Amino acid sequence: MKKNPTLVITGAAGQLGSALVERLSREKYTIICLIKEHHRTDYLEKLNVQKIIPCDLKDPKTYAKHIPENAIIFHCYSLSPGANATLQKYMQENALATKILLDVAKQKKVQQVIYMSSCSVIGPKATPGHSISEDDPVAPNEPYGKSKLEAEKEVQTFHQETKIPSLILRIFPLYGPYAHLNSTPIRICKLLQKKRFFMVGNGNNYYEFCYTKNAAEGIYLAFQKLKMGIHVLNISEPIKRTYNEVIHEIAKYVNPNVKIVRIPVPLALLIGYGGEMAFKLFHKRTITRLRTVQGLIGGWTSDCTKQVQLLDYQQPYTLEQGVAEFIQWAKEEKLVL
Incomplete structure (x- = not known):
């Protein structure tokens, strides 16, 4: 019987990472969580994960030994738009960290790399009736988007050099538990x-507001169905509100x-x-x-045509369900009165 691969999730304690870990933990995978040293671990500790490793992705000594050969890497971590950082800082945390992580992935001969990019690599299009597709020209107009585009290029180079299957998933604006305080x-x-x-x-007008658990379902399906080559895919909610x-x-x-x-x-x-x-x-x-x-x-309206067609994606949570869970968390954290 073939053993399931080990899954390594970066940014596992963040808004998207925590939702993805929850989704993956329902399956029979060994899960290793890489988190920033200051991030909370209480939620992850309740899930079926093998290791929670505080680390700095720019320093392989803090995490490389925990990544086994033939693992699959889900790279969720990034310095968020709400951090208000300089271009240099975004490039270090998002582009350079991705390059270093991919160097480790190459050494470990991983099975697949799944990179969580952003619609910010294209930028908002305020044209009525026009949504953002994977084929639109990239044109980031702020530091966060520029750093995510550079990271995409690192993934493309990694795939060209190694032929290791790779996914670039462009995530659209999210909401959900563990949101950044300035989100x-x-x-x-x-x-x-x-x-x-x-x-x-x-x-x-339509307003892009994707619940993290809906995004996590899209990521999981992409991981399951797109096993060869390299793909760029939007991930958001097909049911627009x-x-x-x-x-x-x-x-x-x-x-x-x-x-x-x-x-x-x-x-x-x-x-x-x-x-x-x-x-x-x-x-x-x-x-x-x-x-x-x-x-x-x-x-920011997304075109989810490929997401639905390639993944047979069906949105698991409605806006009403997502907002109810998000507000419950926000009130528990005393972020909302």
Whole structure:
């Protein structure tokens, strides 16, 4: 009987990594979790994992010995957009760390590498009716996206040199437990707790808001079905919901009486241009940046055609189910009153 391979998950304590570990732990795999030293482990300790290794991916001495030959690597870790770091810092944590991890993978003769990239390598497209596909030209316009694109190039080079099967999965905006404190979902919750919530436009556009467990299911299916060559694939929710639906669903839990104030799109775009100027001058990420406004009017909408066709993907969680679980976690962590 063939033994299941060992699965190594980087960033296993993070928002996406923890959801992926939970999904993989339902199967009969040996799971090794690589985490940052400061990350919590209480959730991982409840799951069926063999090892939890605090490490620095840029320093192989802290983790290489824990990766067995013929393992499969799920590379979830990245310095998030909410970190507000410099381009140099993002390149170190996302691109350089990926290159070093792939060097270890080459030495260990791993079976497969699955890299969690981001739709940020393409950037928001605020064109009504146009969603982001895998074939769109890459054009990252901020440090995080640029670093993720460089990491994608490292994976492509790795595959060309080794012929080891590799997946580049472009993850779209997420929400779920273990979200970064400066992430968009947490900020939305806090803004909704005020008397007024300012909404760009009429809110009838699609808004990309992918529950981490839905993304984890897509990653699992890609791992199961795409075993040869190299593939680039969007991972998000095929069932689209509007910005109105997302905001009202969250408001049900955090502030049902919030007053929605609608800002005309042209005015919001003008404010966004001002935010871009402030970002370039002071390198501080604000909610009024142009790319944020573009996202609010549908610029991050994903094309999940390949995800559905290649993976036979069926979305396991609805918006209502995902938001309920997310808010429960946020309240337990006292991030939401």
